[in-house]
Every structure is written in structure tokens, then in C-alpha cells.
Amino acid sequence: MSKKILLDVKNLKLYFRTRSGSVQAVDDVSFRLEAGKTLAVVGESGCGKTSLAKAILRLLPRNISTYSGSIIFDGEDIMKYSDEKFRREIRWSNIAMVPQASMNSLNPVMRIEDQLIEPLLLHDRHMSKKKALDRVNEVFNIVGLPTDFLRRYPFELSGGMRQRATIAMALASNPKLVVLDEPSSALDLLTQANLMNVLKKIKHEFNTTFILITHDIGTASELADEIAVMYAGEMVEFSSADYFYTDAHHPYSRKLMASVPTLREDKELQFIPGQPPSLINPPQGCRYSARCEKRFEKCSMHPKTTELEHGAQVKCWLYDETGEVKHA
Amino acid sequence: MPNVAVNLPQEQPEQEVPVLRVENLHTWFEIRRMGFIKAGVVRALDGVSFELYQGETISIVGESGCGKSTLAKTILGIHHPTKGAIYFENRNLSDLDKQGWKKYRSSVGYIQQDPYGALPPFMSVQRILEEPMKINGISNKKEQAKRIRQVMEEVKLAPIEDFLYKFPHMLSGGQQQRLVIARAMILGPKLLIADEPVSMLDASVRVEILQLMQGLQKKHNLGIIYITHDLSTVRYFSERIFSMYGAKIIEKSATKALLKQPRHPYTQALFEATSDPDAENLKSFKEVPTGEPPSLMNPPKGCRFHPRCSKIIKGLCDKEMPPEFKINEEQGAACWLYKEDE
Ligand SMILES: Nc1ncnc2c1ncn2[C@@H]1O[C@H](COP(=O)(O)OP(=O)(O)O)[C@@H](O)[C@H]1O
Numbered sequence: 205m206s207k208k209i210l211l212d213v214k215n216l217k218l219y220f221r222t223r224s225g226s227v228q229a230v231d232d233v234s235f236r237l238e239a240g241k242t243l244a245v246v247g248e249s250g251c252g253k254t255s256l257a258k259a260i261l262r263l264l265p266r267n268i269s270t271y272s273g274s275i276i277f278d279g280e281d282i283m284k285y286s287d288e289k290f291r292r293e294i295r296w297s298n299i300a301m302v303p304q305a306s307m308n309s310l311n312p313v314m315r316i317e318d319q320l321i322e323p324l325l326l327h328d329r330h331m332s333k334k335k336a337l338d339r340v341n342e343v344f345n346i347v348g349l350p351t352d353f354l355r356r357y358p359f360e361l362s363g364g365m366r367q368r369a370t371i372a373m374a375l376a377s378n379p380k381l382v383v384l385d386e387p388s389s390a391l392d393l394l395t396q397a398n399l400m401n402v403l404k405k406i407k408h409e410f411n412t413t414f415i416l417i418t419h420d421i422g423t424a425s426e427l428a429d430e431i432a433v434m435y436a437g438e439m440v441e442f443s444s445a446d447y448f449y450t451d452a453h454h455p456y457s458r459k460l461m462a463s464v465p466t467l468r469e470d471k472e473l474q475f476i477p478g479q480p481p482s483l484i485n486p487p488q489g490c491r492y493s494a495r496c497e498k499r500f501e502k503c504s505m506h507p508k509t510t511e512l513e514h515g516a517q518v519k520c521w522l523y524d525e526t527g528e529v530k531h532a
Numbered sequence: 533m534p535n536v537a538v539n540l541p542q543e544q545p546e547q548e549v550p551v552l553r554v555e556n557l558h559t560w561f562e563i564r565r566m567g568f569i570k571a572g573v574v575r576a577l578d579g580v581s582f583e584l585y586q587g588e589t590i591s592i593v594g595e596s597g598c599g600k601s602t603l604a605k606t607i608l609g610i611h612h613p614t615k616g617a618i619y620f621e622n623r624n625l626s627d628l629d630k631q632g633w634k635k636y637r638s639s640v641g642y643i644q645q646d647p648y649g650a651l652p653p654f655m656s657v658q659r660i661l662e663e664p665m666k667i668n669g670i671s672n673k674k675e676q677a678k679r680i681r682q683v684m685e686e687v688k689l690a691p692i693e694d695f696l697y698k699f700p701h702m703l704s705g706g707q708q709q710r711l712v713i714a715r716a717m718i719l720g721p722k723l724l725i726a727d728e729p730v731s732m733l734d735a736s737v738r739v740e741i742l743q744l745m746q747g748l749q750k751k752h753n754l755g756i757i758y759i760t761h762d763l764s765t766v767r768y769f770s771e772r773i774f775s776m777y778g779a780k781i782i783e784k785s786a787t788k789a790l791l792k793q794p795r796h797p798y799t800q801a802l803f804e805a806t807s808d809p810d811a812e813n814l815k816s817f818k819e820v821p822t823g824e825p826p827s828l829m830n831p832p833k834g835c836r837f838h839p840r841c842s843k844i845i846k847g848l849c850d851k852e853m854p855p856e857f858k859i860n861e862e863q864g865a866a867c868w869l870y871k872e873d874e
């Protein structure tokens with residue numbers, strides 16, 4: 205069985221221009237994602253997770269200084285598409301995004317139903333209103349919302365329901381890839397668990413590919429097949445969830461895992477002293493080196509990404525080209 | 533109304549007086565439409581009782597809107613209780629005069645929920661730390677400087693000179709929270725009330741702050757009330773856990789006992805809903821109740837959790853409010869499942 209790569213990102217960069225200099229929010233990020241799999245992107249706030257999502261969806265603010273690399277989606281380099289073509293053929297129809305806190309950005313004076321059919325009608329001039337309504341009913345069922353809620357206004361729904369409505373909106377076009385930016389962070393624990401159940405169901409039933417951005421690794425593990433760790437704008441590790449939680453490669457990933465409290469297991473929690481570097485003029489060498497316990501001479505140079513077995517990759521001098529651990 | 537208090541896990545000497553005793557506490561808010569028409573009452577805190585001894589830490593867990601912050605603010609005197617009483621070292625707060633309140637306020641440190649709103653943006657670190665001392669009559673400059681030095685060392689805002697003249701926005705999230713803790717400690721409190729002190733922080737910083745608070749607790753033998761919605765952090769902290777639902781405490785358990793076996797169906801649901809990082813999680817769905825927490829303006833009859841509870845005893849749970857039942861020396865729950873057979 206050959207595995208289909210849905211998304212192949214190579215050397216993606218997104219820098220922002222600011223008065224104090226260029227912010228390297230996404231710096232030379234490369235990874236591949238198989239169709240039907242979920243990638244969780246984790247890391248501390250400010251490490252570039254949202255910027256990565258925006259770079260993939262080409263949702264760019266005005267102050268861009270660099271935007272480069274290639275994004276092969278379903279076999280096509282969509283970086284080469286014009287903005288018009290990207291808007292028509294990619295965004296929403298094939299790659300949909302549920303932005304951070306989007307449940308609070310529904311239009312308060314429009315019924316949910318009208319907000320959901322609008323993009324369907326806009327994207328497909330030939331679609332009848334009846335057909336759009338059918339689809340909207342369908343996605344409401346998929347996310348587990350009663351369809352009579354379609355006639356309601358956002359304020360009549362609880363936070364968890366509004367979040368499901370925004371996910372329904374993203375699913376309406378039947379996209380191949382859905383990017384979820386912190387979908388459950390603002391929700392209560394039980395609501396969050398219910399939402400993860402819904403996403404899991406969608407993943408199994410429709411084989412949807414997800415990129416799940418979160419700082420909550422426990423919740424991520426409900427959905428993630430692969431884990432990408434970002435640190436100071438770079439993707440420092442990409443590994444299978446099968447071993448990431450117990451045997452992460454990068455020293456930062458390991459420390460990050462050691463800082464996650466667990467309910468069912470008593471472990472000694474650790475924290476990482478210090479702070480991530482500024483993304484304006486970040487250090488020349490490994491960006492984690494100032495905080496890394498394993499640091500050695502080579503770390504003052506910029507580490508390249510080493511491919512390990514099973515498609516894992518790690519950006520750390522401890523691993524050389526053969527994937528063998530040198531100084532661990 | 534029967535209210536069987538749960539015994540403390542550790543034996544308390546007969547004569548020891550609790551630092552804090554809260555008795556049948558109610559805090560209701562009147563909601564008015566157009567400023568004067570009474571539209572209803574929010575029962576934000578609806579009959580809460582417990583005791584806390586010197587050096588003891590308790591965690592209060594529950595989802596947003598269940599009344600945690602209202603409990604904290606009522607204890608602190610920010611809200612006036614509608615009914616019930618609060619005793620600090622055996623003195624009823626309602627008997628305190630102005631001087632007594634001043635003394636009480638300096639004995640209870642408060643870490644409020646919103647770290648950004650907590651710090652006045654135009655005050656330097658030094659002024660932020662001086663403020664509570666000025667209000668409480670510590671005007672000697674030497675004494676002020678000494679205390680500032682001491683708390684800043686304790687919360688590791690060092691070297692001190694680097695921080696004294698900074699403004700809150702110049703500090704990282706973790707440093708801001710350490711400043712909030714320093715301010716809460718500056719009058720030498722006996723009790724610290726920490727309302728979601730780490731919720732807004734990244735994982736690593738969260739651990740740093742929790743360990744810092746743990747250290748302060750040991751060093752000063754502080755009583756701590758740690759409020760959180762995250763069950764996974766409580767083990768590192770508290771001797772007892774209270775879980776809250778619908779403005780009531782519905783379980784009181786020793787931490788170890790609860791982590792082994794949560795008793796109230798709601799605590800069980802919180803437990804089930806919490807994910808530890810584990811690749812096995814991919815393979816199963818979580819069995820958690822759907823629906824929403826109850827309205828506190830119009831709470832359901834009987835047990836407030838009954839509309840969502842899978843273990844409901846029809847005819848009982850939906851009719852009568854369960855009292856607090858003692859399950860064993862370490863655990864108690866307000867749930868009809870634990871009613872002893874006659
Ligand atoms: N439009 C922008 N202009 C300048 N800097 C930005 C802009 N958007 C984000 N940043 C900066 O880029 C970095 C990464 O931000 P973000 O992608 O939002 O991180 P995360 O989602 O991981 O918290 C941060 O330092 C942030 O301040």
C-alpha cells in the first residue's frame with residue numbers, strides 16, 4: 205500500500221517586518237504529511253505556530269518581509285498560484301482553517317445558517333440555496349449539533365456549540381486538509397473532551413487530514429499521529445506520536461514533555477530555565493543552545509535537519525547524518 | 533440540612549484552631565435590568581463549608597462559572613456573603629472592626645486570576661511592592677526596602693536591581709506572575725489564595741511557578757487555597773482536593789485517594805476528560821457527559837449534576853439535594869450513590 209503525501213512543505217519562511225527588525229516567525233520549515241493523518245504542532249506561545257498556519261493558507265498580514273519556500277499540496281506547488289487562483293481553488297475549498305478564538309468571531313447579527321451557506325454560494329455560483337442548505341444540515345450533523353440550532357444566532361449557543369459551528373463551517377466545502385488553531389484552549393474540560401471526540405469521529409469517518417495547533421500536548425495526543433515541535437520559529441522535531449511522548453529526540457522536546465503534568469502517573473516535573481530567544485536576530489547557532497543541557501562545541505553553529513528512521517526529523521547536533529546519536 | 537463534615541486525612545490535635553473556617557457560605561448576586569428592575573438572582577456560591585489548618589494546602593477544581601472565584605473573593609471580603617460565616621483564627625469576620633479587617637487583609641495573600649489585569653501598568657516593580665505596605669501602615673523606608681529585597685529573592689526576581697525600576701510590560705509572563713506572588717507575600721500572610729495562578733502560562737513556566745509556590749508554602753508553613761480547572765496539576769500541590777459544581781463543593785477528598793479513585797460522578801468525569809500524553813488515546817473515545825453546567829439563576833432541583841449524570845437514581849437524584857456523605861476517613865461526596873444503607 206503506497207502512502208499518499210497530501211502536504212509537502214519545503215523550506216517555508218515567513219518573516220515579518222517590524223521597526224526593530226525582521227521577525228523570523230517561520231524559518232526554513234520542512235515536513236511532509238500523509239493523507240488522513242493528523243499532525244499536531246506544539247510549542248510555547250510565540251514560537252510561530254499560528255504563523256506557520258497562516259503561511260500555509262497564505263493568510264498574510266501587510267508587514268511581510270520574506271515569504272518563500274514551496275508547498276506541494278496534492279501534487280501541485282500552490283506557492284506558485286496567483287492570489288486569485290489560491291483563493292478560488294485552495295483556501296477554504298481544499299484547505300480550510302479554524303482560526304484561534306474563531307468561535308467568538310461569528311457575526312452576531314446573522315443566523316448561523318446564513319453564515320454557513322454564504323461561503324458555499326460564493327464559491328460555487330451554480331449551487332442552489334437548497335443544495336447549500338442540505339450540505340449545511342449535513343455538516344451540522346457531523347459535528348453533533350442539532351440542526352434546529354441553524355436558525356439561531358451565535359449568542360444563543362454556548363461556547364462549545366459555537367466552536368462546533370465554526371468547525372462545521374470549515375468542513376462545509378469538504379476540504380482535504382483542515383487546520384485547527386487552538387480549537388479547544390478556551391473551552392472547559394468536558395466541552396473540550398467532547399470536541400476531541402467529534403474531531404476523532406470526523407477523522408475516522410471521512411479520512412480528513414488535520415493540522416492541529418495547540419500548546420496542550422495531552423489534548424493533542426487524542427488526535428495526533430505525528431508531532432511537530434516548534435521552537436523560536438524553527439521546527440526542531442517531527443516524530444511519530446507512537447514514541448514522541450516517551451522517547452522524543454530533541455533535547456527541547458524532552459524537556460517540554462518533562463514539564464507536562466500527568467494525572468495518572470506521578471512524575472517529577474521539570475522546567476526549562478530561561479526564555480526562548482528573540483525572533484529578531486536570533487542566535488547564529490542552535491536557537492535552543494542557551495538553555496540546553498546537552499550543548500557542546502558544535503552547537504554554536506546552526507544545526508541542520510537530520511532525517512531519522514520512520515521519517516522522523518530532528519534539528520540538533522547530537523544526531524549526525526546517519527541518525528546516530530553522538531553526544532547524548 | 534444535614535452537613536456531615538469529612539474528617540481530615542491527617543490527625544489534627546484536639547485543640548488546634550483552623551486558620552480558616554467557612555460555614556454554609558452563600559454569595560448571591562442580584563441581576564437588575566435597566567439598573568433597577570430585579571431580573572433574578574445568580575447563586576454564585578450556594579452553601580459551602582470547610583476548614584483549613586495552618587500549613588495545609590487545598591485545591592479547588594471545577595470548570596468555569598462554578599463559583600471558584602466567587603468563593604475566593606468572598607473569603608477575601610471583596611464580596612459580602614449573602615448567608616453563612618467566615619472565621620479566621622476563630623474570629624467571625626463580621627465582628628471585625630476597621631483595624632481588624634486591616635489585620636485580616638494582611639494575613640491573607642491573594643493571587644488573582646487575570647495576571648494582566650493584576651498589575652498596574654504605570655507602576656514600577658518597586659512601587660507595586662511598596663503599595664500594600666503603605667496601605668497597611670509600614671512606612672519606614674528601611675523596613676520597606678528590607679521586605680522588598682526579601683520577597684524578590686524568594687520569588688527569584690534577581691538580580692533585584694535589574695527589576696526594581698522595570699514596568700510590568702517589560703517582564704515576561706512568568707516574571708509578571710512572580711511579581712504578583714511577591715506582592716501577595718510582602719505582608720507576611722498566613723494564608724495564600726491563588727486563583728488559577730498558572731492557567732495562562734506555558735507548560736514550562738507553569739512548573740516553575742508551581743514549584744516556587746510549593747517552596748514558599750514549606751518555608752513559611754503557609755496555608756494555601758489553590759484554585760484551578762486543571763486536575764493534572766493538583767497532585768503536585770495539595771493535601772486535599774475539593775471539587776466544585778454548580779456553586780457547591782460536591783467532593784472533598786485527600787489528594788492521593790482522589791487520584792486513585794474519584795468518587796463523585798462529576799469528579800470522575802473531570803478525571804476521564806483529562807488527557808495525559810499517550811499514543812493509546814488515539815484508539816478510543818472519551819466517555820464524558822455532554823450538555824452544559826447548570827444555570828445558577830435557575831438551578832435544577834435535586835442534585836445539580838443529575839441532568840448530565842449517567843449514574844442517576846431516578847426519583848431521588850432529580851428530587852432531593854444530596855447531602856455530603858462520608859465515604860471513608862479520606863473521602864466524602866455530595867452524591868446519593870454514597871448514602872449508607874439503613
Ligand atoms: N503581523 C506580525 N508582525 C510582527 N510580528 C508578528 C506578527 N504576527 C506574529 N508576530 C510574531 O511572530 C512570532 C510568532 O507568533 P505566532 O505565530 O503567533 O506564535 P504562536 O502561535 O506559536 O503563539 C511572535 O514573536 C509574534 O510576536
Ligand SMILES: Nc1ncnc2c1ncn2[C@@H]1O[C@H](COP(=O)(O)OP(=O)(O)O)[C@@H](O)[C@H]1O
Nearest residue numbers: 561574576595596597598599600601602603828
Ligand atoms: N459580580 C457578579 N455579578 C453577577 N454575577 C456574577 C458576578 N461574579 C460572578 N458571577 C456569576 O457567578 C457565577 C460564578 O462565577 P465565578 O465565581 O467567577 O466562577 P469561576 O471562578 O468558577 O469561573 C457565574 O455564573 C458568574 O457569571
Ligand code: SF4
Nearest residue numbers: 835838841849867868
Ligand atoms: S447524586 Fe445522583 S445525579 Fe448526582 S452525581 Fe450522584 S448519582 Fe449522579
Ligand SMILES: [Mg+2]
Nearest residue numbers: 253254255304
Ligand atoms: Mg498562536
Ligand SMILES: [Mg+2]
Nearest residue numbers: 600601602645
Ligand atoms: Mg474564576
